[in-house]
Amino acid sequence: MESITGALGPLFLLILLGAVLGYWRWPSDTFWPQMERLIYFVLFPAMLVSTLATADVSRVPVGRLALVLLGAMALFGLLLWRLRGWLQLTPAAFTSVFQGAVRFNTYVGVAGAAALHGSLGATTAAVAVALMVPVVNVMCVASFVAAGTFGGASVGKSAMALIKNPLILACLAGIGLNLTNVGLPGWSQDTVELLGRAALPLGLVAVGVALRPAALLRIDRGVLATNGVKLLLMPALVLAFTWILQLDPVSRDVALLFAALPTATSAYILARQLGGDAELMAAIITGQTLLAMLTLPFWLQLVS
Template sequence: MESISGALGPLFLLILLGVVIGYLRWPSTTFWPHMERLIYFVLFPAMLVGTLATADVSQVPVGRLALVLLVAMGFFGLVLWYFRAWLRLSPAAFTSVFQGAVRFNTYVGVAGAAALHGSAGATTAAVAVALMVPVVNVMCVASFVAAGTLGSSSLGKSALALAKNPLILGCLVGIGLNLSGVGLPGWSQDTVELLGRAALPLGLVAVGVALRPAALLRFDRGVVATNAIKLLLMPTLVLLLAWLLGLDSVSRDVALLFAALPTATSAYILARQLGGDAELMAAIITGQTLMAMVTLPFWLKLVG
């Protein structure tokens, strides 16, 4: 359990570093918007390509794992849309609540899985990433389109926005390289991995830069709903599905871990790029990361 807390702690400290940098407005107020674009269009896609292109999936029950993770994610996405009117949120705020409920922090998931089950856990986590990242990005970008935060775009332009999403493209490239057997030959693997490593720390600092401490005091139906789904209800459903489908202990633990993770730092980048409530998104990320320090060990101890 200490390995999970150890993985989350540094992430939160990087967010706090961003808070300090943002308060000092260093190096300038115009620097971080450009950095956000670099993270969104280059660094995060590189991280996805590097993860997916070299994953060994032969020892993982891919079908059952996909069923557990994608059914849970899709179910709670539909639940949120069904109760959208009851939540009484602006379109921008709703997209942030939606992302907070369905996205997950890839770094913590892979690091936690490796700490719990070694190479078998890391491989299963890579498969989970390959299954979930394309689906969750389509779901989240579609939520922006449906909520209208992209403006008065036509259906064709909205579809184009989905097709050009760099995170989805990164997943498709990584999966294609894996299935073709090409992988990342020569220097390309080291180059892509170096780029990918920069995505997480810079993304976390960017979250902190935009964070407003007062936003953490926001307490409405949307915040309660997104936190309850992500940290309590999603893990409960995944644990039930894993039991019904007879997942082995490694796959069950990794599925539960990914279901109970705090939302992804890339959710903030997406909110900034596509018209979401970025301030609320930053508060949700920080709040969930803090609460997950308690809830993640609880869930993993429950099945352990």
């Protein structure tokens, strides 16, 4: 347990540092939204490109990893949709519950995988991101369409945003550079790697800044359902899948880590843009991030 908490502890401390900075609104109210854009559009894509372009992806069981992660995500997405009547939520609230159950915080996932298993963990996490980001975005936008929370004009806009998603484009670029054996020639490798190194610490601080402690006062059926799926049922199913498909320890740990991650802070923005329940989304994001500080070490210790 000590090695796991030693690896994850600094990540959670960076998130808590962000929460303190966000509470005091330091250095200003306008600073962190711009920093988040820099991280999302430049630094994190650079990290993905540098990892995927030069990695030995043959060491990652891509097919089995995809079956584990995408299979669990699809099953719980369908389960939630079938249970939407029982949950008795408004369409807007249901989309927030859906996002809370299937989305994942990429910054925490990649940082955690690297802390636990070094370069191989980071490579496996980058592959997981390449597999999951396109699928989870399509699933979430589809949930808004099916729930009818916005008009047809927004569908095209959302589809275009999906196509231009910087994380998807970065994964495609990195994989393309890897498969063509171009890699990152000359100074480009050192430059892109330097940019990428800034992504994870700043990303974790930005996660903390985005937390809304006041939102924790909202506890209802939707919050309990999405937290139960994301932090308990999803990791349990993924763990069973990793055992059935006999994943190696590194791939197993990364799959379990990504299954047990709290939902992404970007889910709040999507909820605001596409007619979801933004207040409920804020409560889910904050609650899951804080609870994950307890549940993530538990799940990883279970298989250590």
